[in-house]
Amino acid sequence: MSTTITFYDIKSNRGAWSPNAWKIRLALNLKGIPYKTHWLSFTEIEPFMKKLGANPTGKKPAPDDAEDLYTCPVIAISSPDGSSPSKLIEESDAIAEYLDAAYPDTPKLFPTGTRALQAAFGQFFLSEVMMPTSAVLVPGLVAILDEVNAKYVEDTRMRWYGAPVSTWAPLGSEKRAGVWKAAEEAWGKLAAVYAKSDGVWISGAQPVYADFIVVALLACAREVVQDSEFAAILKWHGGVWGKLWEASSPYLAERQ
Numbered sequence: 001m002s003t004t005i006t007f008y009d010i011k012s013n014r015g016a017w018s019p020n021a022w023k024i025r026l027a028l029n030l031k032g033i034p035y036k037t038h039w040l041s042f043t044e045i046e047p048f049m050k051k052l053g054a055n056p057t058g059k060k061p062a063p064d065d066a067e068d069l070y071t072c073p074v075i076a077i078s079s080p081d082g083s084s085p086s087k088l089i090e091e092s093d094a095i096a097e098y099l100d101a102a103y104p105d106t107p108k109l110f111p112t113g114t115r116a117l118q119a120a121f122g123q124f125f126l127s128e129v130m131m132p133t134s135a136v137l138v139p140g141l142v143a144i145l146d147e148v149n150a151k152y153v154e155d156t157r158m159r160w161y162g163a164p165v166s167t168w169a170p171l172g173s174e175k176r177a178g179v180w181k182a183a184e185e186a187w188g189k190l191a192a193v194y195a196k197s198d199g200v201w202i203s204g205a206q207p208v209y210a211d212f213i214v215v216a217l218l219a220c221a222r223e224v225v226q227d228s229e230f231a232a233i234l235k236w237h238g239g240v241w242g243k244l245w246e247a248s249s250p251y252l253a254e255r256q
């Protein structure tokens with residue numbers, strides 16, 4: 001297909017980190033689709049997306065829930081000569097569906113018959129695994145942003161979730177140890193799901209979108225938690241996440 005994909009991702013001083021954007025980066029890398037990353041900081045997303053004509057992907061959490069929320073990832077598809085207007089696709093799931101439809105000769109993220117099951121998996125992952133893990137990820141995220149964007153994350157998360165990010169899981173604290181214990185238990189539920197598979201990937205020999213939801217959170221953790229903490233995750237539950245991480249390395253390599 002003779003089009004150019006621009007992939008909007010969120011910058012940090014360690015490069016790619018956003019779990020939602022990583023899902024799509026992994027998908028593009030699996031499919032071998034060329035793309036160009038356009039990096040945006042948190043505070044650039046809303047004004048930039050409005051100007052681009054992108055749709056919001058939801059509402060901000062309360063008390064700002066009357067306001068639209070603009071997020072990454074977004075992709076823009078344009079013809080190489082720029083003669084036709086860009087098509088914009090917002091929201092990681094919608095982008096993944098688009099990539100399967102637009103590049104039918106590439107590995108499928110949603111093999112036939114798996115779309116609904118993968119949607120159920122996504123909901124399970126978000127509430128049972130991602131939520132309990134985020135208490136340790138968000139504080140680490142603040143540390144890899146510039147001053148303005150660190151303040152944006154601290155201020156918005158304080159407003160939306162009611163406690164300063166710096167108190168969620170301070171390094172070396174008992175609280176952090178407790179958060180990690182809860183996270184390990186949460187990932188244990190996921191390990192029980194993966195144990196039903198006969199391969200490293202959830203559906204066997206090939207990765208599907210559900211795997212990339214998981215790997216994307218590991219890729220985020222890689223950038224925002226301590227090295228020793230990340231190494232511990234890879235050993236949890238008989239090393240299932242270590243094996244998944246290793247199998248994902250071809251799709252994690254391109255991160256520009």
Ligand SMILES: N[C@@H](CCC(=O)N[C@@H](CS)C(=O)NCC(=O)O)C(=O)O
Pocket residue numbers: 010018019020021042045057070071072073090091092093
């Ligand atoms: N449901 C959306 C969620 C995207 C999302 O929440 N992205 C975060 C980064 S991981 C974001 O852009 N947040 C903007 C902000 O917090 O202002 C998707 O899957 O694309």
